[in-house]
Amino acid sequence: MFGYLLLNIVGILVFIGVAYLLSKDRKHIQWKSISLMVVLNIFLAWFLIRFPVGRAMVHGAAYGFNWLVQTAYDGIGFAFSSWVHVKQMDFFVSALLPILLVVPLFDILTYFNVLPWIIGKLGWILSKITGQPKFESFFSIEMMFLGNTEALAVSSLQIKKNSPERNLTLAMMSMSCITAAIVGAYTQMVPGQFVLSAIPLNIINAIIVVNILNPVKIDRDEDKVVEVKKEEKEPFFSFLGDSILAAGKLILIIAASVIAFVALAALIDKLLMLIAPWLTMESILGIILFPFSFLLGLPADQAFQMAQYMGTKLVTNEFVVMGEIAPKVNTFAPHFRAVLCTFLISFANFSTLGMVIGAFKDLSDKATVHHISKNAGYLILSGILVSLLSAGLVGLFVW
Numbered sequence: 001m002f003g004y005l006l007l008n009i010v011g012i013l014v015f016i017g018v019a020y021l022l023s024k025d026r027k028h029i030q031w032k033s034i035s036l037m038v039v040l041n042i043f044l045a046w047f048l049i050r051f052p053v054g055r056a057m058v059h060g061a062a063y064g065f066n067w068l069v070q071t072a073y074d075g076i077g078f079a080f081s082s083w084v085h086v087k088q089m090d091f092f093v094s095a096l097l098p099i100l101l102v103v104p105l106f107d108i109l110t111y112f113n114v115l116p117w118i119i120g121k122l123g124w125i126l127s128k129i130t131g132q133p134k135f136e137s138f139f140s141i142e143m144m145f146l147g148n149t150e151a152l153a154v155s156s157l158q159i160k161k162n163s164p165e166r167n168l169t170l171a172m173m174s175m176s177c178i179t180a181a182i183v184g185a186y187t188q189m190v191p192g193q194f195v196l197s198a199i200p201l202n203i204i205n206a207i208i209v210v211n212i213l214n215p216v217k218i219d220r221d222e223d224k225v226v227e228v229k230k231e232e233k234e235p236f237f238s239f240l241g242d243s244i245l246a247a248g249k250l251i252l253i254i255a256a257s258v259i260a261f262v263a264l265a266a267l268i269d270k271l272l273m274l275i276a277p278w279l280t281m282e283s284i285l286g287i288i289l290f291p292f293s294f295l296l297g298l299p300a301d302q303a304f305q306m307a308q309y310m311g312t313k314l315v316t317n318e319f320v321v322m323g324e325i326a327p328k329v330n331t332f333a334p335h336f337r338a339v340l341c342t343f344l345i346s347f348a349n350f351s352t353l354g355m356v357i358g359a360f361k362d363l364s365d366k367a368t369v370h371h372i373s374k375n376a377g378y379l380i381l382s383g384i385l386v387s388l389l390s391a392g393l394v395g396l397f398v399w
Contacts, residue, residue: 034212037207171357173210202387348384
């Protein structure tokens with residue numbers, strides 16, 4: 001066991017090293033903040049895995065945000081009663097339509113400058129720890145339970161003011177979250193302790209990875225949270241109507257992007273299988289990811305299986321893998337079960353790439369969309385590294 005534990009520790013350092021090697025600006029990496037966050041996340045992993053009270057705290061927060069999403073389903077159900085509260089809701093209903101409540105609600109809080117005040121105060125505290133600007137620091141918390149598209153949508157005013165480099169940071173972080181509404185679905189398929197532990201670990205690891213891959217330094221006078229100024233305010237119900245229409249438009253853009261990205265991935269798979277029946281994007285990624293899964297402290301046979309699951313998750317989504325392992329997950333070796341289940345708890349896959357780029361197409365200018373699209377590989381890389389780091393940290397405490 002000691003040898004695999006040592007391998008697990010080396011793996012965590014390698015994952016951080018990969019981010020450093022591929023960094024866009026190594027000179028401005030804030031190692032002091034990163035070191036502090038790594039130590040904090042090691043403590044969190046220990047606390048969440050070893051103590052039920054830690055998981056209960058995360059579960060309580062997730063329950064609150066889930067309540068908000070369930071409330072959105074009441075509105076959806078009024079118009080389309082057959083779409084909600086069914087055994088398996090479609091992605092469009094479960095992940096996108098709640099935006100119609102979440103975005104106007106947060107826009108109302110922005111209109112009355114409640115949200116900017118919260119971001120300013122809480123963001124200031126978080127920025128001292130993370131080394132990130134105030135908004136980016138708060139966005140990481142906002143994203144933890146709202147989900148990527150919802151968090152981006154409620155941040156539209158700030159996104160319009162941000163530089164393309166700062167918006168790339170938000171896009172990269174958006175690859176590493178989940179939505180509170182599906183926490184319950186996850187816990188039905190894999191052990192809940194790993195689901196609830198991964199949520200906060202992913203967020204801090206997202207800040208760590210993005211701080212290394214894409215360090216952005218701004219002047220103090222630029223570190224401002226956008227507020228709606230009194231002289232710029234339009235009448236409330238006019239503002240609210242615009243917010244609702246913008247939310248609807250955003251949903252359609254995201255849906256179109258996801259469908260196109262998933263269909264293109266399926267087309268690539270079919271073309272690859274014309275060369276060889278076993279040749280798919282999942283199998284190719286599984287081979288590429290094998291060294292990284294091995295560095296999670298796994299024997300070679302388990303590392304190979306882990307890499308295949310990782311490849312499948314990236315090309316399809318986490319639910320495909322969870323559905324496959326659910327009947328046998330409790331028969332897995334404890335360490336393998338821990339790192340696999342933790343790795344799965346994120347939206348890091350190619351369809352999420354489509355969602356994020358689609359969101360920015362509606363929320364920002366062409367320069368930002370071009371910059372994010374040009375760095376699509378960095379979005380996927382950040383999602384993979386965050387999931388690997390979270391899995392590695394949880395793996396330290398489960399053998």
